Amino acid sequence: MQELILGRGARTEVYPVVSGTITEIVQREDGRVIIEGDNGVEYGYWHVNPDDRLRMGQRVVAGQTLLGVIGRIDNPHLHFDEDDGAFNPLRTQPQDAPHEGGLNPSATQSSPYLPVVHAPEFRRDGTAGPTAVYYTTRINNRILIYGKVDIIIQARERFDAQNGGSQRAGLYRMDYRIVDDTRDSDFGPFESFRFDFLYDVGQEVVPEVYAQDPGRMTNGPYEQGENVYYYVTTFNDVGEYRYWNTKQRIDSDPDDSARVNAEAIYKDGNYTVWVRGWNIRDIGGNEEERRGAEDEEVVIDNFRPYVHRVTIAQGEDEDRRTKYNAHWNFANEILTLTPDTQEGRRLPLYS
Incomplete structure (x- = not known):
C-alpha cells in the first residue's frame, strides 16, 4: 500500500480523486472512507469526519461528491492511500484540475520544511535485517564498494506543523545518479521511485519508502522515534534488478558481470553517488544547495590487476x-x- 500524508486544516472539505463505490465508512471525528475506484484500485481517506449523507455502496464522483471534512485531531491532516496500480490521481495534469483543487497537498516550500535526504549508505545485496552487511571500509575517505550493491537512503517529507502536517510522510519521487570522478563522466539520473508508478517485483510492488512498522523494516536499520523512511534502490527503471551491479558488463543486463575491468560499465576508480528527493510540488533535488539532495563518495574496486x-x-x-x-x-x-x-x-x- 502506498501512502501520502497531506497537511490541511481541520474542517477542510475532502472530495474523491477517483470515481467509484463506497466500501467502508467509519463515522467519527477521526474516521475514514474507503472507496473502490472504477479503475479497480482501492483508495482510503483517513482522519476524515465522513459526511452524514454517505451510505455504504453509494457511488461517488471524482471532485464532486463530498466525502466529509478533515477531523479535529492533533496536527490535522488527511492520510490518503492507494493499494495498487500505476495511476496516481494526484498528478496535476490539466484534465485533473478538479482533483488538484479538491485535494491539493500542503507541501511547504521553505526551509526547514524541505524534503529530508540523508547521505546514501551501501549494503551488500542479498543481506537484510539483523544480518545486513554494510560497506564501511574507507580509502582516502571514500567508501570501498564492489559487486552487487544496495543503495540505502534515509528520506522523508516534512510538513509545517502549523499546516497540520506530519513528519512521517514519504517523498513523492526520488532519483539517483552516478558520477565517474576518475574519467569525468556520469550515469543517470535513474528515477528510482515515484508515487504514481511503482516498479513491479514479480507480483509485489516495491514497499520500502512507506513502511512504518519496525517489524516490516527489512530493507535497512530502524531507530525508534526517527520517523525516517529507508529506501532501497531499484536499478535503472528495471524492477527485477533491485541492486546496483558495479561489475555490470557493457551492453548487458544489470545481472551480467564483466570478467575484466575493460568490459565493465563502471570501471574501477572513484565515483560520487547522488540521491535526490522531491515533494509533490517538485520542491527538492537541488544538489548545489543540498536541498533534498545528498551524496557520498565511493571507490569501486572489483578487479585485480591482470596482464593485458x-x-x-x-x-x-x-x-x-x-x-x-x-x-x-x-x-x-x-x-x-x-x-x-x-x-x-x-x-x-x-x-
Missing part, C-alpha cells in the same frame, strides 16, 4: 626479435588469450 599482453623478445635494438607475443581478445562474448608466433617458435607463457 605478454611479449617475450631476444636481443637488443636492431637485433631484437620477438619470440612470443599474446594478448587477451574479446570477441563473440568470449574472452581468449590469442598468441602470435612471429618466428615459428611457440614458447610457453612462463618462459
Whole structure:
C-alpha cells in the first residue's frame, strides 16, 4: 500500500480523486472512507469526519461528491492511500484540475520544511535485517564498494506543523545518479521511485519508502522515534534488478558481470553517488544547495590487476626479435588469450 500524508486544516472539505463505490465508512471525528475506484484500485481517506449523507455502496464522483471534512485531531491532516496500480490521481495534469483543487497537498516550500535526504549508505545485496552487511571500509575517505550493491537512503517529507502536517510522510519521487570522478563522466539520473508508478517485483510492488512498522523494516536499520523512511534502490527503471551491479558488463543486463575491468560499465576508480528527493510540488533535488539532495563518495574496486599482453623478445635494438607475443581478445562474448608466433617458435607463457 502506498501512502501520502497531506497537511490541511481541520474542517477542510475532502472530495474523491477517483470515481467509484463506497466500501467502508467509519463515522467519527477521526474516521475514514474507503472507496473502490472504477479503475479497480482501492483508495482510503483517513482522519476524515465522513459526511452524514454517505451510505455504504453509494457511488461517488471524482471532485464532486463530498466525502466529509478533515477531523479535529492533533496536527490535522488527511492520510490518503492507494493499494495498487500505476495511476496516481494526484498528478496535476490539466484534465485533473478538479482533483488538484479538491485535494491539493500542503507541501511547504521553505526551509526547514524541505524534503529530508540523508547521505546514501551501501549494503551488500542479498543481506537484510539483523544480518545486513554494510560497506564501511574507507580509502582516502571514500567508501570501498564492489559487486552487487544496495543503495540505502534515509528520506522523508516534512510538513509545517502549523499546516497540520506530519513528519512521517514519504517523498513523492526520488532519483539517483552516478558520477565517474576518475574519467569525468556520469550515469543517470535513474528515477528510482515515484508515487504514481511503482516498479513491479514479480507480483509485489516495491514497499520500502512507506513502511512504518519496525517489524516490516527489512530493507535497512530502524531507530525508534526517527520517523525516517529507508529506501532501497531499484536499478535503472528495471524492477527485477533491485541492486546496483558495479561489475555490470557493457551492453548487458544489470545481472551480467564483466570478467575484466575493460568490459565493465563502471570501471574501477572513484565515483560520487547522488540521491535526490522531491515533494509533490517538485520542491527538492537541488544538489548545489543540498536541498533534498545528498551524496557520498565511493571507490569501486572489483578487479585485480591482470596482464593485458605478454611479449617475450631476444636481443637488443636492431637485433631484437620477438619470440612470443599474446594478448587477451574479446570477441563473440568470449574472452581468449590469442598468441602470435612471429618466428615459428611457440614458447610457453612462463618462459
